[in-house]
Amino acid sequence: MATLILVRHGRSTANTAGVLAGRTPGVHLDERGAAQAAGLPARLAGVPLAAVVSSPLERCAQTLQPLLDARPELVLRTDERIGECDYGDWSGRKLGELAGEPLMEVVQQHPSAAVFPGGESMRAMQARAVDAVRDWNARVDAAHGEDALYVMCSHGDVIKALVADALGMHLDLFQRIHVEPCSATAIRYTRTRPFLLRLGDTGELGSLAPRGGGERDGSADAVVGGGAGAP
Structure with a gap:
């Protein structure tokens, strides 16, 4: 099945202001x-992309624009299911202020039970994002084959929730995962299980391109001994 490259949007004005943008x-x-977004085309140089999908929020579209400018053959698709978590009444508030809310302890320690006032639950956020990935995997596979790669640009909590799903982790453990702004997380899906290839990578991504040699043949088997890595 397809390999998904999850890109978190570049650093935003809300990030630097310490605000939960939602x-x-x-x-x-x-x-x-x-500047981080401007470097994305070079980081993905040599990586053939079958599709580019974005959260509907501006900061994600801005992150992908340099890549689209560099590869005019790519068409941007938007999927609301990989949009930011709906933090409801928490949206736009200072993170320092939210730290004192009783719900924050639940968000940190038991996120599968967290429901944001006036918003959605973290469990619902994960479910819709996983559904989106499954749908796009099927579409990309059908159109481009199982060696295809595609990009999704989304948000920190969404990406962490997708990584937890890929690793078979309960959502209550997802706060142990961290992804930097404009980092790339790559997941190769197979019929029986996913493989996490990169997590929060801020460097070059060229070695994700299919290279033959039996390590990217669509097999659901792990490479015994760890494999040879990039040539």
Whole structure:
């Protein structure tokens, strides 16, 4: 099955302000975030991409724009299911202020039980994002074959929830995962299980390209001994 490259959006104005952006409109990349996005085409040089999918929020579209400019053959698709968690009444509030809320302990220690006031549950966020990935895997496989790679640009909590699903981890453990702004997390899906290839990678991604040699043949078997790595 397809290999998914999950890109977290570049650093945003909300990140630097210490604000939980959520779905608040008008949040965009700051200067550093724009520079991170500008480096994405070089990081993905040599990686054939079958599709590019984005959260509907501006900061994700901005992150992908340099890649789309560099590869005009790619068409941006938007999927609301990989949009940011709906933090409801928490959206737009300072993270320091939210730290004192009783719900924060639940978010940190028992996120599968966390429901944001006026928003959604973290469990629902994970479910919709996993559904989106399964759908896109099937679409990309059908159109481009099982060696195809595609990009999704989403948000920190969404990506962490997808990694937890890929690793067979309960959502209550997902706060142990960390992904930097504009980092890439790669998951290769097979018929029987996924493989986490990269987690929060901020370097080059060229070695994700199919290279033959039996290590990217669609097998659901792990490479005994760890494999030879990139040539």
